[in-house]
Amino acid sequence: MKKLFFLLIPVLFCFQNRVSAQVEWSGIADVGFSMGGPDSKFISNGISNRYPNFSLMNLNLFLGSQISEDFSFSGKLLYAPAQYGYGSYPRLVFASVNYDPAGESYGFSIGRVLTPFGLFAKRQHSTENISFLPPLVYGYFINISSLRGYWPISGDNGSYGSDDVGLNSVFQGGYQMGLKGYYAFEDLFDVELMISNAPVSAGSEVKNSGSISGSGRIGIKPVMWANLGFSGSYGSYMERTGENSVIGNIQKYKQTTLGTDASFAYSYFELSGEYIYSSWTAPKFAKGAFVNNLGAHPTFNLFNHGAYADLKIDIPQIPGLFIAGRFDRIWFDKVQNVVWDLDHDRFTGVIGYTWQKGILLKLVGFTQTNSGAVDFKEDGLAALITVSF
Numbered sequence: 001m002k003k004l005f006f007l008l009i010p011v012l013f014c015f016q017n018r019v020s021a022q023v024e025w026s027g028i029a030d031v032g033f034s035m036g037g038p039d040s041k042f043i044s045n046g047i048s049n050r051y052p053n054f055s056l057m058n059l060n061l062f063l064g065s066q067i068s069e070d071f072s073f074s075g076k077l078l079y080a081p082a083q084y085g086y087g088s089y090p091r092l093v094f095a096s097v098n099y100d101p102a103g104e105s106y107g108f109s110i111g112r113v114l115t116p117f118g119l120f121a122k123r124q125h126s127t128e129n130i131s132f133l134p135p136l137v138y139g140y141f142i143n144i145s146s147l148r149g150y151w152p153i154s155g156d157n158g159s160y161g162s163d164d165v166g167l168n169s170v171f172q173g174g175y176q177m178g179l180k181g182y183y184a185f186e187d188l189f190d191v192e193l194m195i196s197n198a199p200v201s202a203g204s205e206v207k208n209s210g211s212i213s214g215s216g217r218i219g220i221k222p223v224m225w226a227n228l229g230f231s232g233s234y235g236s237y238m239e240r241t242g243e244n245s246v247i248g249n250i251q252k253y254k255q256t257t258l259g260t261d262a263s264f265a266y267s268y269f270e271l272s273g274e275y276i277y278s279s280w281t282a283p284k285f286a287k288g289a290f291v292n293n294l295g296a297h298p299t300f301n302l303f304n305h306g307a308y309a310d311l312k313i314d315i316p317q318i319p320g321l322f323i324a325g326r327f328d329r330i331w332f333d334k335v336q337n338v339v340w341d342l343d344h345d346r347f348t349g350v351i352g353y354t355w356q357k358g359i360l361l362k363l364v365g366f367t368q369t370n371s372g373a374v375d376f377k378e379d380g381l382a383a384l385i386t387v388s389f
Contacts, residue, residue: 023065030057030126032384037377043141043155043165045346045368045378046133055081057132057384059090060125070101074109094175106183113180116192116217117200117231119261119274121174126386130310130324130350131364133380134172137276137306137330141166143341146202147243148290149253149282150300155341167237169278169306169330170257171203176215190219199235199255201278211236211251225266231259237280244283247290247297253281268316273309280304302340303333320354326366343371360386 033054036047061077076094096111115121120138123129133139144167145154154166178196193216200215213235220228234257238250256279263272280302284291291298312324328346332339348366355361361384368378 026062028060029387034382037379039376072098108181110179124174135308136328138172148285151285167201170200173203200233227263229261233257268314270312275307306330324350358388
């Protein structure tokens with residue numbers, strides 16, 4: 001993939017030169033300094049290690065082309081070595097063909113598209129996200145594995161990108177492979193529905209389980225300053241591999257996810273947030289093998305919740321300056337009277353300043369705690385410059 005990308009770069013730019021009037025490029029780059037506490041790791045608090053690092057956190061390159069009056073192409077190339085916690089390479093994370101008939105309030109997209117679920121996927125870039133990290137319900141890796149089901153250590157060990165480190169309740173990448181349709185009725189409400197390879201916890205492009213998942217969102221705008229949303233997702237999250245061949249039909253293990261989101265913007269204030277509930281059916285993998293009860297593999301029912309609230313206040317006396325905060329929580333219901341993962345809380349404070357058009361400065365600090373017997377030191381600090389071009 002890495003070699004293929006670098007081979008494609010000159011081709012893309014040659015193509016752009018040949019049809020420069022038809023292809024549009026833009027981008028967002030985040031450069032900054034980050035450091036975490038002694039127990040920092042990407043799968044728990046989004047910072048890959050405890051040491052101070054200065055790096056290119058994200059480079060997003062967006063491209064789009066109008067194919068005809070009704071059809072267009074959209075895509076995004078992403079390079080994110082710091083955010084993804086391992087040796088990253090540029091990759092095409094978003095690519096879709098879109099049908100938006102002129103004068104109509106409906107359309108379709110096919111390919112790797114933005115998930116309709118929730119609010120954060122639409123605000124994942126640093127120009128919209130008050131922090132440099134996703135909320136815990138999007139960014140924390142829980143003890144559910146796409147290969148092993150309920151695996152009590154999957155969210156605690158390993159390196160993202162090379163090991164089985166569990167799933168996010170909702171995939172932080174924000175994109176999924178599938179077909180999405182939308183319909184909007186004036187400014188009152190809109191509906192998005194999607195058929196994909198996997199539910200919202202998995203961002204896999206291809207699954208070899210043969211399963212189909214569905215997700216969607218209904219958005220309502222009761223007044224000018226308020227938006228409300230209700231989301232859902234259902235499907236099989238497991239992928240057939242050698243690790244789980246002994247348990248038979250993996251398609252029967254499902255994730256059901258429900259969410260509600262809201263945003264209110266008035267004067268110099270903006271308040272937004274989400275609540276997300278996930279229900280899982282799963283086999284259990286422990287001590288190197290799937291739990292077996294008299295020749296059968298019992299199914300475990302697990303539940304977890306996540307919520308966050310963002311408050312942003314613009315300072316009118318100093319144009320471009322804002323302060324913001326996020327309260328963030330993920331928590332887990334017990335299974336057979338046993339805690340299957342640790343509850344986490346995070347408090348984030350932000351000072352931001354739009355220095356001039358296209359240049360955003362941001363200082364972010366957070367403190368994170370958990371419900372375990374050992375309170376891991378997972379606090380973090382970052383200072384970054386975001387350049388939009």
